[in-house]
Amino acid sequence: MTPPMPPTPPPTPLRPATVAVTAGRPPHDPDNALNVPLTMASTYVAGGDVEYGRYGNPTWTAFEDALGALEGGRCLAFSSGLAVVATVLELVGQGRKVVAPRHAYNGSVMQLADLEARGRITVELVDIEDTAAVVTACSDAALVWLESPTNPALEVADLAPVIAAGHEAGAYVVVDNTFATPLLQQPLALGADLVVHSATKFIAGHSDVLLGALATKDDELYDVLRKRRELTGAVPGTFEAWLALRGLRTLHVRLDRAQGNAQELVRRLGDHPAVGEVRYPGFGAIVSIVLAQGELAADLLTRKTTLWVHATSLGGVESTFERRRRWKSEPATIPDALVRMSVGIEDVDDLWDDLAGALDDLTGEPSTTTTSESGVLGGP
Numbered sequence: 486m487t488p489p490m491p492p493t494p495p496p497t498p499l500r501p502a503t504v505a506v507t508a509g510r511p512p513h514d515p516d517n518a519l520n521v522p523l524t525m526a527s528t529y530v531a532g533g534d535v536e537y538g539r540y541g542n543p544t545w546t547a548f549e550d551a552l553g554a555l556e557g558g559r560c561l562a563f564s565s566g567l568a569v570v571a572t573v574l575e576l577v578g579q580g581r582k583v584v585a586p587r588h589a590y591n592g593s594v595m596q597l598a599d600l601e602a603r604g605r606i607t608v609e610l611v612d613i614e615d616t617a618a619v620v621t622a623c624s625d626a627a628l629v630w631l632e633s634p635t636n637p638a639l640e641v642a643d644l645a646p647v648i649a650a651g652h653e654a655g656a657y658v659v660v661d662n663t664f665a666t667p668l669l670q671q672p673l674a675l676g677a678d679l680v681v682h683s684a685t686k687f688i689a690g691h692s693d694v695l696l697g698a699l700a701t702k703d704d705e706l707y708d709v710l711r712k713r714r715e716l717t718g719a720v721p722g723t724f725e726a727w728l729a730l731r732g733l734r735t736l737h738v739r740l741d742r743a744q745g746n747a748q749e750l751v752r753r754l755g756d757h758p759a760v761g762e763v764r765y766p767g768f769g770a771i772v773s774i775v776l777a778q779g780e781l782a783a784d785l786l787t788r789k790t791t792l793w794v795h796a797t798s799l800g801g802v803e804s805t806f807e808r809r810r811r812w813k814s815e816p817a818t819i820p821d822a823l824v825r826m827s828v829g830i831e832d833v834d835d836l837w838d839d840l841a842g843a844l845d846d847l848t849g850e851p852s853t854t855t856t857s858e859s860g861v862l863g864g865p
């Protein structure tokens with residue numbers, strides 16, 4: 486008698502670097518372009534599945550397939566990260582409560598405040614690192630908004646117990662995964678209902694695109710949010726989706742390099758007398774420092790470098806930094822002298838020489854300039 490055949494092992498799932506490079510590509514048929522073309526179309530020949538440019542676009546779909554594969558869910562792209570935030574907050578019923586980090590991205594906090602001021606929802610802002618307090622706040626929530634690490638305080642939430650507490654209350658649990666990216670944190674695998682991205686940042690990665698995205702494993706939620714995107718028209722630009730997909734192809738390489746640079750800079754910054762505090766969650770490419778000599782020193786620093794660019798936003802290949810409290814909307818609990826640094830993929834020694842030179846100047850020089858303040862509402 487022939488022995489029974491061993492069961493066929495399940496296929497090994499592709500690793501994230503391979504997914505980033507391969508997901509969302511056209512099939513390997515002769516003469517197919519390797520990359521999904523840029524389909525510029527406001528309308529399609531009638532009688533098919535799409536019909537109109539607000540309902541779908543093959544270039545968006547390719548981006549969504551790739552990011553969805555990395556997050557472990559189905560993805561929808563939007564015109565910006567804040568368009569995603571607005572769409573998701575529409576899930577909350579009239580008068581119901583949202584729990585959110587007091588130090589979440591200030592644009593998200595401003596949207597919550599605006600909805601609360603208009604009587605749409607109530608909001609409880611929490612210290613996201615105080616898990617017990619967050620769990621208590623979740624008990625009557627309709628939606629729990631998490632951002633981890635937070636922008637720019639770099640606080641980290643203990644996601645699993647907070648997600649469980651949100652679900653216990655019957656709430657949606659949403660995680661803004663912009664800082665970690667799906668390569669460092671996969672909230673859907675931890676049970677979150679939705680992941681939100683400002684794809685403007687690390688996903689696109691080159692400071693040339695505004696784009697948002699969400700991902701979910703829940704088909705019903707996907708359909709509801711897709712419908713809302715159709716209704717509001719908060720759709721992505723086609724070229725933006727194409728550029729973001731091109732950026733996504735190298736996310737793992739960029740992040741690896743930027744994170745390595747960040748870790749090395751954290752090590753060196755800790756010893757510099759001009760730096761009072763270094764905040765770094767241990768992963769990722771964003772570092773916040775608090776200048777020992779206060780906010781004027783922080784402002785001076787951002788004007789003294791040649792490689793580091795004084796600019797808001799983050800997650801690009803180039804290193805940028807800014808004093809966050811120059812934005813009126815940044816809460817007073819963020820230190821005045823906090824400089825958020827988005828570490829890029831340049832040579833770390835060049836980055837350090839530029840930064841250390843400026844920091845050395847600060848310690849030898851009294852800070853006399855006035856502080857800068859931006860007139861614009863909130864900085865990304």
Ligand SMILES: Cc1ncc(COP(=O)(O)O)c(C=O)c1O
Pocket residue numbers: 565566567568590592593632636661663664682683684685695696697798864865
């Ligand atoms: C964590 C986080 N979420 C959301 C947003 C908003 O994204 P966008 O600028 O693409 O609208 C930002 C922007 O800085 C962010 O940092």
